[in-house]
Amino acid sequence: MTTATISADSPLAQQMFRSFRARRMVSFAVPGVILLYLTYAFFAFDVPGLAARARMDNAIILLSDFWSHKTHVTRDNRSGKITVAIEGEGKGTYAPGTYPDWVSIDGDVTTVDLGDGYIVTYDALGARMIVPGYGLIDIKPVGGKLVLDAPQPIPAWISVSDNKVGVTTDAGRFNYSRSKVETFKYEAGWELFFFTLDSPFHGKGFFELAGMAIAGDRVDPAQSNLAYMASEVWNNKMWRHRDVMWAIFETILMAFLGTMGAAIVALPLGFMAASNFMPLSPLRFALRRVFDFIRGVDGLIWTIILSRAFGPGPMTGALAILITDAGTFGKTFSEALENIDEKQVEGVRSTGANALQRARLGVIPQVTPILLSQILYYLESNTRSATVIGAIVGGGIGLLLTQAITTQKDWEEVAYYMVLIVLMVMIMDSLSGWLRRRLIKGDGGGH
Amino acid sequence: MADIAMAQTGGKPPTLHNATEAYLAMNRRKRMYGGILLLMFIVLMASGWRISEERNAGDFLPGVSQLLDFPSEVLSEAWTNRANLPGYFIEFFPSLIETINIAAVSTLVGALIAAFLSLLASRGIARWPRMIPVFRRIMDALRAIPEIVIALVLIYVLGGGPVPAVIAIAFHTGGALGKLFSEVGENADLKPIEGLSSVGATWGQKMWLGVIPQVAPNWLSYTLLRFEINVRASAILGFVGEGGIGHDLKLAMQWGQGRYDQVVAIFLLLFITIVIIDRISDHYRAKIVKGN
Incomplete structure (x- = not known):
């Protein structure tokens, strides 16, 4: 018995070799091309110059603001007036005489205890800061200039010019300029998150508050303590919980109205653009081009056009989502309608049903799961888009977020909004997943 | 296929002689659930649009008439x-x-x-x-x-x-x-x-x-x-x-x-x-x- 061997130069073998070579080429060429492109992009985006542009000090401010707050102790050098304010905001200013215990005022002399032995003193002569392990930093204004007296050499964490001296330490920052002297003390937590300084509930612990809510005497005779607390939190001037919650609601509203509105508009159009329902092919063709046009113009441009006509607000955002998604839904709905099983429609037709009845009983039940699943998928993705659209049209949480970021100082608010946005998106995600499972039988997880 | 799954929570499985009745009852229930859902949806949509219009800087109807102003201005220039x-x-x-x-x-x-x-x-x-x-x-x-x-x-x-x-x-x-x-x-x-x-x-x-x-x-x-x-x-x-x-x-x-x-x-x-x-x-x- 002879074994059938295929010689290396038979046509089949040659073909195999060629195919292997081609595959090997592809498996090396594709990563190679990707790598080349990324290298090009690396230089086109000026990544090497990024290190120079990157502001790591900004990153540090941002990170520390995310979990802490700072209190400013400011003296106006002309009037000698002392202000103690959380984040330096008017809304967070301590009333005179109610300063935190690390600030003490005795006549002209103000002492700020930053902890760990760091002590700042303002007095009539100027100001000085004691830094443990380094020494005394003394600043006096002399003839319109600032004179610094500190142990030599001056370290890098002290910045000196004729008009300004800045000291940055782990315990806090200290700035002296001709007009004012400021000390920043950093403390963990988001201060005044529940109650602002002017609230009667400020500075009370959880159990004390719970006790007041249940059994305490009424702080405000007109309402119960619990209601008063709720309204104090809701109307918090520093964190503006009421506005923020409205903004979140507006964002969800934009997504909901836009998506559902788009689906309602797109359903009849989808029928008209499906070849098995619309015998007139020119109309069908025209509609498809309209869908393509709407999708091509893109949400950004629709948003701009609409915000010119309707002004900023959630309705503009909802309409922008509606128009953009009407194009997408029109396309996908008509495709779903073209892929239906004609047998069911035949069956309904055989009972003498007219076109509308055929659509209602033969078509709609078939496509509903597909359409619903698509609509819900878009609802959750539009919750994210609504954040961005809100930033453009000026509504919802997107607006608050961009405002907070462009002011570049209230990073704790940015962190708060980010947490809320992520929570909102996650809740909408699971809600739409739950609805999909509930409403659509046999949908094994969906998208 | 597209049935609302809640409609399935029926009682006992129907016996043969009351199958028609059970089917009709199920149908009625389905219609009722569908109707309630539809009504809820309509109320949500209507009140949603109202709220969003109230909170918008411009109203809907005046806006519609201005809708083409900006594009036409841009395009003519x-x-x-x-x-x-x-x-x-x-x-x-x-x-x-x-x-x-x-x-x-x-x-x-x-x-x-x-x-x-x-x-x-x-x-x-x-x-x-x-x-x-x-x-x-x-x-x-x-x-x-x-x-x-x-x-x-x-x-x-x-x-x-x-x-x-x-x-x-x-x-x-x-x-x-x-x-x-x-x-x-x-x-x-x-x-x-x-x-x-x-x-x-x-x-x-x-x-x-x-x-x-x-x-x-x-x-x-x-x-x-x-x-x-x-x-x-x-x-x-x-x-x-x-x-x-x-x-x-x-x-x-x-x-x-x-x-x-x-x-x-x-x-x-x-x-x-x-x-x-x-x-x-x-x-x-x-x-x-x-x-x-």
Whole structure:
């Protein structure tokens, strides 16, 4: 018995070799091309110059603001007036005489205890800061200039010019300029998150508050303590919980109205653009081009056009989502309608049903799961888009977020909004997943 | 198929003689649930639109009549200056390329992140099966953070330029594609992996030789779809933040009258690009999936 061997130069073998070579080429060429492109992009985006542009000090401010707050102790050098304010905001200013215990005022002399032995003193002569392990930093204004007296050499964490001296330490920052002297003390937590300084509930612990809510005497005779607390939190001037919650609601509203509105508009159009329902092919063709046009113009441009006509607000955002998604839904709905099983429609037709009845009983039940699943998928993705659209049209949480970021100082608010946005998106995600499972039988997880 | 699942919670299974009655009762119940749902939906929609109109700066009806004012103003000005358009096309072409580059790089990087995460998060092929929920949550978190949040924060830290946008879109893409990729991965045939295990392949080899060839067409198709989405996202991020043609559009818009010819040039560039990319990606996706 002879074994059938295929010689290396038979046509089949040659073909195999060629195919292997081609595959090997592809498996090396594709990563190679990707790598080349990324290298090009690396230089086109000026990544090497990024290190120079990157502001790591900004990153540090941002990170520390995310979990802490700072209190400013400011003296106006002309009037000698002392202000103690959380984040330096008017809304967070301590009333005179109610300063935190690390600030003490005795006549002209103000002492700020930053902890760990760091002590700042303002007095009539100027100001000085004691830094443990380094020494005394003394600043006096002399003839319109600032004179610094500190142990030599001056370290890098002290910045000196004729008009300004800045000291940055782990315990806090200290700035002296001709007009004012400021000390920043950093403390963990988001201060005044529940109650602002002017609230009667400020500075009370959880159990004390719970006790007041249940059994305490009424702080405000007109309402119960619990209601008063709720309204104090809701109307918090520093964190503006009421506005923020409205903004979140507006964002969800934009997504909901836009998506559902788009689906309602797109359903009849989808029928008209499906070849098995619309015998007139020119109309069908025209509609498809309209869908393509709407999708091509893109949400950004629709948003701009609409915000010119309707002004900023959630309705503009909802309409922008509606128009953009009407194009997408029109396309996908008509495709779903073209892929239906004609047998069911035949069956309904055989009972003498007219076109509308055929659509209602033969078509709609078939496509509903597909359409619903698509609509819900878009609802959750539009919750994210609504954040961005809100930033453009000026509504919802997107607006608050961009405002907070462009002011570049209230990073704790940015962190708060980010947490809320992520929570909102996650809740909408699971809600739409739950609805999909509930409403659509046999949908094994969906998208 | 499309029945509301709640309607199934019937009582006892019907016996033969009361089947008609039971069917009719079920039908009535279904209709009632459907009607209630429809009513709720209508109330929600109507009150939603009312609230949103109240909180909007402009009302709906006056707005509709003004809807075409802005486009016609823009178009008429651009029409009188139509001779400038070709020049603007050339002027803004580099920013368009930047926008596309942002989308392409972030899609590539995002797809790599997604591929890696999805292999670790798919049942049957994961490296550490116990860690699957962890990697899934990572993907969820990446998906949940909108691009604009990351982009704006990074602009503050990294300064302007395209890199913040790339990172932002790549993160989001990683999460979004990761979910789709892992769905494909879970449906992969496990036999090639068993075969590879029997010859002593490492996990990396099993993935590279046993899984990737199976899932590549579908992954590629999703990646192309994502590229389409990311081109749009990168234009929008340019408008809100920095970089690319979106930024040019914002500058031209802020200038307002007198630069509407630029606005139209950018609109057109963006429109043509999006349509072309849509077409190419549609074509290749159809081909890839059919070839599968």
